[in-house]
Amino acid sequence: MDTSIIGAKDLTKTYPARNGGGAVEAVRGIDFEVQRGTCTGLLGPNGAGKSTTMKMLMGLTQRSGGTLTMFGTDVRSLSHEQRCKIGLVPQDDNLDPDLTVAENLLIYGMLFGLPKAEVEARVPALLAMMQLTEKTNARVNQLSGGMKRRLTIARALINNPELLFLDEPTTGLDPQARVMIWQRILELKKSGKTLLLTTHYMDEAQRLCDHIILIDHGTILAEGSPQELIQRHVKKYVFDITKPVPLDLPADIEHEDLGDSVLFYVDDGKAFRSLLADDVQFWQRPANMEDVFLKLTGRKLRS
Numbered sequence: 033m034d035t036s037i038i039g040a041k042d043l044t045k046t047y048p049a050r051n052g053g054g055a056v057e058a059v060r061g062i063d064f065e066v067q068r069g070t071c072t073g074l075l076g077p078n079g080a081g082k083s084t085t086m087k088m089l090m091g092l093t094q095r096s097g098g099t100l101t102m103f104g105t106d107v108r109s110l111s112h113e114q115r116c117k118i119g120l121v122p123q124d125d126n127l128d129p130d131l132t133v134a135e136n137l138l139i140y141g142m143l144f145g146l147p148k149a150e151v152e153a154r155v156p157a158l159l160a161m162m163q164l165t166e167k168t169n170a171r172v173n174q175l176s177g178g179m180k181r182r183l184t185i186a187r188a189l190i191n192n193p194e195l196l197f198l199d200e201p202t203t204g205l206d207p208q209a210r211v212m213i214w215q216r217i218l219e220l221k222k223s224g225k226t227l228l229l230t231t232h233y234m235d236e237a238q239r240l241c242d243h244i245i246l247i248d249h250g251t252i253l254a255e256g257s258p259q260e261l262i263q264r265h266v267k268k269y270v271f272d273i274t275k276p277v278p279l280d281l282p283a284d285i286e287h288e289d290l291g292d293s294v295l296f297y298v299d300d301g302k303a304f305r306s307l308l309a310d311d312v313q314f315w316q317r318p319a320n321m322e323d324v325f326l327k328l329t330g331r332k333l334r335s
């Protein structure tokens with residue numbers, strides 16, 4: 033049985049030349065699949081092509097080439113029923129500021145052609161889920177940024193979608209709001225929904241995603257589960273040694289100079305620790321997705 037819900041083959045997007053500049057090849061022929069009931073993360077530095085890929089998936093921009101299917105159908109020919117199985121959490125909150133919290137959900141639900149009574153019945157549970165019950169009758173322009181984000185997620189769930197796109201769902205939120213949204217995302221995954229998310233937070237990706245697609249310059253650099261990527265691209269442990277670094281460490285150990293300290297990547301943490309004298313200042317931690325990300329995309333700042 034085919035378990036993929038999204039399939040992209042040789043997907044490309046070229047933005048036409050503008051203002052005297054050349055054409056921009058934002059996505060350069062990528063292949064990927066999203067499996068039903070999983071959370072897939074699309075990661076990459078600024079300008080990598082994540083938003084362009086998301087926009088093609090959300091139907092907000094046309095692809096230039098390749099194929100892109102959802103529920104086995106070309107995204108350009110999705111039926112109304114298929115569109116009703118999709119939920120969108122765009123990067124920018126596009127809530128109606130003049131309507132109340134409940135009205136935003138109601139109007140959005142009715143755009144799917146759902147009966148008013150059915151949408152009305154769903155609103156209280158969604159607002160409770162996103163801890164917005166107290167704000168039911170507040171106007172959107174009275175909400176904080178975090179509340180707006182939570183409302184956008186509630187709104188995306190009004191049609192009880194099978195497939196949910198989350199474009200940077202926690203950007204700019206405080207830690208409490210992030211943790212709360214992580215819990216909701218994990219619950220949605222548990223309930224069988226398929227999630228595709230972009231994020232700049234590697235801890236978020238590691239915690240939420242079953243599968244990660246790392247892109248840069250419009251191509252896929254690596255993909256796999258967070259654990260697979262960590263095992264494949266970095267060692268088990270990272271030792272962050274404050275300078276001066278002992279001179280007698282074996283030269284063949286993979287390391288990276290950060291200026292004030294040097295990172296050493298090793299599999300056998302105990303053996304490496306035994307090489308360090310008592311006065312060496314170091315911090316040992318398990319390798320994580322941030323290490324993979326920086327190793328594969330470099331430490332140079334992007335715009």
Ligand code: ADP
Nearest residue numbers: 047056058076077078079080081082083084085
């Ligand atoms: P990311 O989301 O990973 O930061 P984007 O998909 O936004 O990357 O951008 C990929 C490339 O496409 C960048 O070089 C960006 O400047 C360019 N780009 C994005 N949107 C447009 C647009 N509407 N017109 C022209 N170029 C664009």
